[in-house]
Amino acid sequence: MNTTKLLTFRAPAVSLVQICGFKNFKAPPNYDHIQLPERPKLRFIDKLPNLPPSIRPPKMQKRLRYMRGPEDVHNFLMHQQFGIIALGGGRLKWGHFEMMRLTIGRKMDTSRMFASWRIDSPWQPVTKRGQGQRLGGGKGAIDHYVTPIKAGRVIVEIGGKCEFKEVEEFLTDIANKLPFKAMAVSQKMMEKMREDEKWREENNQNPYTMKYLIQNNMGGCQRWVSPWDLKYFCKYV
Incomplete structure (x- = not known):
């Protein structure tokens, strides 16, 4: 006759503190101090500079010094929120302005965000000679206008009742399409970059x-x- 043994299992001790513990969530940031402007979107940039009709459009040399060195004036965020800064020198054409304006206007929530330009419209003329022409005959005709940019220049700035994660994706997409190295930054990131640079200079052992x-x-x-x-x-x- 087979005898069956009854096995008794004891349930493990359950800690109610672990299951029903209190959760601590950070309070959302307060945006009561932020005032949205009447026109939150970026304004349209003219392709050519506005000159009086009696003035002939002047030509200019290359003047590469406008792109070299650091930016000493427009190197901070006015609204202390988010923006795009240049990591190197270069030139912006009118097509780059339109790319930034259309992308930001399409991706930005205008009910609680706003954007503003931090650079001038294209003003420096660039001349070009037709293909196959002989040398001589003076300087070529003006082909287009550009805006020279130095390293550290704030190109566009975005603010409003939003966080950096909401605007980082499309700002990074815009920065990757510019003709020079650029990156999307926030006020905290710019402060940390300056502190890191200062720390490296003070603690350099070489x-x-x-x-x-x-x-x-x-x-x-x-x-x-x-x-x-x-x-x-x-x-x-």
């Missing part, structure tokens, strides 16, 4: 920096470095 090498003419480097490298120590290429 005395042979580019500034030390150029100032002390190590290896006769001052004979072949450019005047811009003598001024900015190869920081802005």
Whole structure:
């Protein structure tokens, strides 16, 4: 006769504190101090500069100095929220302005966000000669206008009752389409970038920096470095 043994299982102890514990959620940010403007979208940028009818459009040299070096004026966020900054020098054409205006206007929620330009409309003329023409005959005709940009320049700024995660995706998409290196930033990111740069300069353990090498003419480097490298120590290429 088979005997069956009854097995008794004891349920594990359950902690009600773990299952029904209190949850701590951060309070949403307060946007009561933010006032939205009447026109939240970016304004249309003219393709050509507005000149009086009696003035002939002047031509200009390349003047690459307008793109070299750091930006000393427009290198901060006025609304202290979000924007796009340039990481290098370059030129913006009218098509880039339209790309930014249409993309931001399509992706931005105008009921609680606004955007503003931080750069001038195209003003520097760029000349071009037709293909196959002979040399000589003076400077070519004006082909288009551009806006020169320096490293650190704030291109466009976005603010309103929103967080950085809401605008980061389409701002990064716009920054990747620009003809120079750029990135989407917030006020906290810009402050951290400045603090990190200052910390690296103060805690650098290698005395042979580019500034030390150029100032002390190590290896006769001052004979072949450019005047811009003598001024900015190869920081802005």
